[in-house]
Amino acid sequence: MVDAMGYTHRLGVITPSGNVVVERVTTALLSAVPGVSAHYARIAVRGAVDPFPDSYDMDGMLAAARLLADAKPDVIFWNGSKGGAIGLQHDRALADAITAETGIPATTSMLALAVALRGLGARRIGLATPFTSAYQQRLVAEFARWGCETVAETHAGLADNLSYASVPLAEIAAQLDAVAASRPEAILSVSTNFAGGLLAAEAERRHGIPVLDTTTVPLWWVLRTLGHDTAPLAERWGSVFSRKLPA
Structure with missing residues (x-):
């Protein structure tokens, strides 16, 4: 359905x-994807102390999802990377809970990342x-559970959520x-909250290695799922956008 401003899909x-x-x-x-708009809700993630270190604040997540549902989006997704530390099963449960609560398809950054890695066979x-x-070691351990060996890692040593953007x-x-x-x-x-997505395509050109960023990869998944050809985005945002969703 096309709305009064000519948009066909809402995210x-x-x-x-703190992001x-x-x-x-x-x-x-999305400035290069005509007809798609994004609409946001925030949940409390601030400072260096997480009151839910091994899970999600499900009440907060579902409250945010209900507010987004008022705008009738085509999909709802959690653009956060916490599932990389606490386990992908929590992201699956979150996506299922959002859909059960709102009737709207849902996903997360880390679920989309898992799809992209599977498609690459990496x-x-x-x-x-x-x-x-x-x-970082929690991430390394979780990726090992995905069947991925971390052969190199680097980290900035920051703990405060807002500081990641600095x-x-x-x-x-x-x-x-x-x-x-x-x-x-x-x-x-x-x-x-780390601007790696701005540099993914450039790094790929330097090294010939796919770069997957947790902020942009869910947009690849969502846009492909909604039937958009994301290939034109690859030059600016990375080669994952040239790929179709794996079967």
Whole structure:
């Protein structure tokens, strides 16, 4: 259905309250996709202490999803990377709960990342993040459960959620270059408040290795699911956008 402003699809996006990257990157990416708009709800994620370190605040998530549902989006997704630390089963449960609550299809950044990795057949990964060493090791352990070996990793050592957005682009580029030296089959930029998605395509051209960013990969999944050809986005946002969804 086309609305009065000519839009055919609406995306409902749940983002952490301390996140300033998701909306900026999503707006920039969708500027090249006519007829698609994004609409946002935030949940409380602030500072360095997570009151739900091993799960989601399901009440908060579902409250955000219900508010987004009022706008009748075609899909709702959690644009956050926490599932990489607490386990993909929590993201599956979250997506199922959102759909059960709203009747709207749902996914998450990490579920989309798992789909992209499966499509690439990538088992040896490099990991670039803003996180602390302890949090990074949780990611490495979770990716191992996915069947992925982390052959190289680098992290900025930050714990405060808002601070992730402060990592300079030059430093992120250096992180991507550092893990590329080990020749992984894919490089993952993990944290949706970390601007790796802005540099993915450029890093791919330097190293010939796919770069998957947790802020942009769910947009690839959502747009493909809604029937959009994302191939024209690949030059700016990375080669994953040239790929169809795996069967």
